[in-house]
Every structure is written in structure tokens, then in C-alpha cells.
Amino acid sequence: MEGMSPSYRGHQYPVEVISHCVWLYFRFPLSFREVEELMLERGVVVSHETVRRWCAKFGQVYASVPFMLFLSCVNDLLHILH
Numbered sequence: 001m002e003g004m005s006p007s008y009r010g011h012q013y014p015v016e017v018i019s020h021c022v023w024l025y026f027r028f029p030l031s032f033r034e035v036e037e038l039m040l041e042r043g044v045v046v047s048h049e050t051v052r053r054w055c056a057k058f059g060q061v062y063a064s065v066p067f068m069l070f071l072s073c074v075n076d077l078l079h080i081l082h
Contacts, residue, residue, distance in 0.1 A: 006061045019046055021051045022058050 008015050016041070024035045032048035032055070037048050 006058050011051075013044075013046065017046070018054050018058065021046065022054050025051060025055050025061070026059060028061055033053065 008018065011018060018042060021035050021039060024030055024038060027031065030038070032051045035051045036048040039051075
């Protein structure tokens with residue numbers, strides 16, 4: 001990420017869960033509650049307010065990452081969550 005690595009220190013959830021929630025929210029026309037429901041279907045309990053805070057904190061950083069690099073990370077995550 002060209003010197004702009006976000007800090008995940010102090011977060012309860014793994015980096016993969018945070019990045020997947022943020023990616024879902026910005027990639028698809030979903031609400032925070034819909035992201036919450038999608039994650040619950042995968043067995044990850046996270047509140048919509050937590051998703052909102054992650055999107056506010058990490059959204060711009062993720063947007064600056066080249067799409068193909070980010071997509072490869074998300075594909076790796078999907079294999080982990082299934």
C-alpha cells in the first residue's frame with residue numbers, strides 16, 4: 001500500500017474480517033446492516049455500527065489500493081471464511 005498501511009492494532013476482529021466488511025460495503029450497494037447479515041451468514045458476529053466505523057476509518061485507505069491487488073486479497077479471504 002505504498003507507505004499507507006492502516007493500523008489494525010486494538011481491533012477485536014482479524015484483518016481479513018475488517019477488510020472483507022469494508023470491501024462488501026464499498027463494492028456493492030449494501031447498507032451496514034446488510035453487511036452485518038452477510039457476515040452473520042458466514043458465522044462472523046459483527047454489529048452494523050462496527051462496520052460503519054471500519055468503513056469510516058479504512059475506506060479511503062482501501063480505495064487507494066490497486067483494485068486487482070485488493071481483489072486477490074479478498075479472494076484469499078473468501079476461501080478462509082468458507
